[in-house]
Amino acid sequence: ITGEHGVGMEKRQHMPAMFAETDLEVMATLRRGLDPAELANRGKMFPGSEAPALHSRGPHPLEQQGIISRE
Structure with a gap:
């Protein structure tokens, strides 16, 4: 499934x-x-687990400078 990185x-x-x-x-x-509190990669490691919703922290600094765009 994977090499040296996570699944x-x-x-x-x-x-x-x-x-x-x-x-x-x-x-x-x-x-x-x-990791009893599931602080690291919650919901991302095993099949059937529900991953948390992704939250954006706002525009990336490169977006703010007009260098990149997510559109």
Whole structure:
């Protein structure tokens, strides 16, 4: 699924094809032990989890300068 980087939201639905259900449960248990408040990448690591809505913090500094545009 991945190399040295994380799985990513677009690939997480493929994890059950690569890992057994018990493997995914062990991974989730380990994650809960290391990050019980789910502060890091909440909802982004396992299939079936709901990712939080993305919030924009306003225009990027390059947008403000007219260098880039999201349109």
